[in-house]
Amino acid sequence: MSSAKARPFRPPRSPRQSPRGRSAAKRDDDPGRKGTGAAFPPAAPVTHKLHKLLAQAGLGSRREMEALIAGGGVTLNGKVATIGDRAGPGDLIRAGRRTVRPAHGGRVPRVMLYHKPEGEIVSRSDPEGRASVFDRLPQLRSSRWIAIGRLDYNTSGLLVFTTDGELANRLMHPRFEVEREYAVRIMGRLAPETVSRLTTGIALEDGPARFEELLDQGGEGSNHWYRVMLKEGRNREVRRMFEAVGVTVSRLMRVRFGPIDLPPRLRRGQWMELDETQTRRLLDLVA
Template identity: 45%
Template sequence: MKQRLQKLIAAAGLASRRQAESWIAAGRVRVNGRVARLGEQADPSRDCIEIDGRPLPRREPPICILLNKPAGCLTTRRDPQGRPTVFDLVRDVPVRLFAVGRLDYNTEGLLLLTNDGALAHHLAHPRHEVDKTYLVRVRGRLTPQKIRQLESGVRLEDGMTAPARVRPGAQSGSHQWFEITIHEGRNRQVRRMCQAVGLPVSRLRRIRFAFLDLGDLAPGRWRKLSPQELVRLKSL
């Protein structure tokens, strides 16, 4: 069955769809010996697809890993400053993995990694409205007014956020804990939303992604999702 080349490349675990599109635009992809065009489709069972002269590899069985990301760790493959990355924690996984979205350097918690580029793209796309829940510690008090602001949407420099769901937690001295659930994935969104309502974040941990949670997984550790969990993820 014919599919767009960028989707086939992503499904093979070589790159994200966006990166695959840049490869096609740069003339690095050929179909049956001819330089491919952006938007072109091919059938991997009948067509010879090559990237930089090498055949498109057969797709590895899809896997998805749930990692408890520690703070002080980047969601990137390489860092020019030599700081640790999430991929350092999964070096013994024998396939190339992609992160589903990002957690910033100081944010902890649940991060999904997969060799299925199409799945990573699907789960990270805001159109699918996949819930992500964070445990937040802020300086200040979460008043009813601030809860209403967060639940109504907050105006940020890149536009209004979608409404969030907030569940207040314990007050600890000058700090307050609470849970917030969003389905967008903007850069540092929870931190910026809290800052916008006068609640600077002092600790941030993602505790759920859709139906998945951390369980008793220690920071820096990971587990492979079961086939049943993978099927549920693909249906979101």
């Protein structure tokens, strides 16, 4: 990467291994604390548009949530909601089978980093019964973990999860061109003309693709490592690009997603949650 770019966000905390191979660091789900007994009456709760709250809960985009509300698919405190309704702490929102309770004002979303090993899927259900990354994460009460991007079954590395649909969209949508960086192992070295093809553009079945950067990282014996960076996340894109030039990837690991690096002490199968300061910094970086 060019030295002119902003330094990637590196969470400083290291995870603690739990008996089940998960990080023991957790954040309290209590939405707030009791009052301090001040003489002044409490401020009125902050409310937000209903479609915004549903999008933040990860149910879909704001436009999709507006359509859901307009179709009568959402209730607010037991009544069918309408476009323009607002909700805040204490309100009960139901969208289909999902129940959403707005958090107290000022509360930041939760963000989780997970070091995915090979042999897990990024899906909540699988007809083949394979292990899922969601089985590793702590359970949530009134929201759900949203995977920011995916990794295929045989790819390891950084996965980012959040409870905020808008943050997920900001990091995943192609128009924002968020960088993804991978470590790639192949047999042998790439010829200069192959490097040129991969960085200038090759044709895939779903459109042209190219690496923004492709750096030689060396290797031992017949194994050779490269670092590649691209600004989109199509299905198996890195593997398909190498296959298009006649090269098979023997190992693939994502080491960075946007401003977030894979923490060096985060072992495979471990997760760690960003604290409030780190989460606010991330929100500022992607704003």
